[in-house]
Amino acid sequence: MTSTPHRKPVLDKPFVLDLFAGPGGLDVAAHVLDVPSLGIEWDRSACLTRYAAGLDTLHADVSAVRREAFESLPPEINVLAGGPPCQTYSVAGSGVGRKALDEVKGYIERLMAGDADEEIDKELKNLTDPRTALVLEPLRYAIQATRSPNRGNRPYDVIVLEQVPAVEALWDHYALVLESIGLPDGTTYKAEVAVLDTETYGVPQTRSRAVLIARREGLGEPFLPEPTHRAYEAKEWNRRNGKLAAVEGVHQPALDEEIDPRPMTRGRKAEGPLPWVSMRMALPGRKKPFLVRSNYGSSGNPGRRGVRTDQQPAATVTGRISRFVVFEHLNHDIVYEGPRFSMNEAGMLQTFPPGYPWSGTAQAQQVGNAVPPLFGAHLLSAALGLPAPDPEALREPWVPATEEERAKLRSQGCGAADDCTARCPHPEDQAPPRSAPRKKKASVQ
Known part of the structure; x- marks a missing residue:
């Protein structure tokens, strides 16, 4: 076993912005570490679960918030986290996934070079599947932070990303440009990328995830969380x-x-x-x-x-x-x-606490899409230099929000205490296009 890195807090007051936040896996992880968080989630039912759990939430499209409401985000946010949708990045099958990875790598380099958002957005609309562009959002948020008057143009200090193993190559490219090129304002990061197995962190399931942990240059070398349990073979x-x-x-x-x-x-x-x-x-x-x-x-x-x-x-x-x-x-x-x-x-x-208030429809999908909170807590604690999380904290029954608290959270997240409003996204806004009929191969005469 490798030696455990010395943990020293990186930030005095960490505050996490959780993109594509789902029902709250990373937010529950932050709660266990006593770190405040704000999640952005477009799915209505996942937001209902988050409100019921008492989690600060924006029911919104991540891309729309970046374009239209970035200045309304709390300026004290200094940790960027999340797991963009991954459906288009499978490397299996016809090779479409490989093509998507190569396309996105090109856009990453252009964003880091300072290419105009308007020009890139116009091109992204022509992608076969619009979800392909979503994996660029963490990088675009990192760049936008350096252009935000509300933040004093201050970059995020820590970045934590996770996704399926097929996205490892993309995280490697993220790490490469964050270290060697830097953001358009010159900010560079030190980054670590690996595929980790959640059962080696005490999660009672075999689930592999590609993770990236990055710290702004000057905040110390990042390190991956040390496994606490043996792998299942x-x-x-x-x-x-x-x-x-x-x-x-x-x-x-x-x-x-x-x-x-x-x-x-x-x-x-x-x-x-x-x-x-x-x-x-x-x-x-x-x-x-x-x-x-x-x-x-x-x-x-x-x-x-x-x-x-x-x-x-x-x-x-x-x-x-x-x-x-x-x-x-x-x-x-x-x-x-x-x-x-x-x-x-x-x-x-998934290591959610007993009694977590799953709400809305498609609850099984919510559960399956979530980051296991215990695994998320290990990622955040390593990224922030905090002590390793106590698994027992996630075995304590979760205390749901009161009706009054839910109404307040929904007013902040949706614009009304008891319903969605016009500012809330619709599921069809990010629905993938219908597959084009496959062309028949010409017969050989």
Whole structure:
């Protein structure tokens, strides 16, 4: 295990601006660290969850705020964070994702060179999928901060970004230009980029994320959070625990045996001192042993798909978490289908506190899209030089906002205490275009 870096607070009063804030993963992380935050989120239901949780929120389009309302943001914000939508950056399939990455790298260099926003915005409208441009927003916010009279043209001190592993190449390019070129005003940063596994930070699921942590030059070298738990390794698990039980034709370890929770780590991972956290540990309300079946892989790793016992971490929690089938153990030979995960349980697998007030529609999608708060707290604490977060703080029941508090937050975020207003975005504003019909290949004569 590598030595733990000495942690010294980077900022006297950190204040986080969370772009694409979702239902509040990074904001809950900031809350645990006693750091104020403001989230910008365009989805109405995610905002309802945030208001119910008592989180400061703007129900708005991130791009629109930058263009039209940047000067209204609190000037004391000094930490920029977020995870832009990633759907267009998959490197699988036809190569469209690779093309998007290359296009965005070109726009990054042009923005750093000081090209006019109007010219770039005009070109971005011609992209195949408008969401491709959203990954530029953190950089555009960083540049806008240096042009803001309300801030005294002061740059952000710290930047923290996270996304799916396919975006690592883009974060690498972010880091390169932040260090070697700098913002148009000359501000440069020191940056670290890596793909981290959330189970190595105490999150009870296997979920890999590409992260970037940057500090403004002069604030010290940035460092990645030190893993606190061992990595989950499916092959080693299967080797150690070969006893099998049949569940609708799928063979997995039996439920009636205690299984050694000490998997081997991958060679590239630092081994933490603790075993990874299992679903059983994360969901103490589930009194009976159980199996969970999912129908997809995790982070492109086929070894992480299929059925897992409650003594393993969950597969990646996505918007399909409500489709996970849970089997409970009746006796040594019989397993039957039990109740599926509630939204509260799904949130706890993401390390949201018990009783987090999921609201609105598409709640499973909200849960799946969120940054796991414990992982987010590790990222923020490393970026800000704060002590590592206490996982127990996220196991305490969340205290929802009162009706009066929700009304106040919604008045600030939407413009009215009980409803959205004309300034709120509509879902179709960022909907991807319909796919063009695929052309048939000409036959060879």
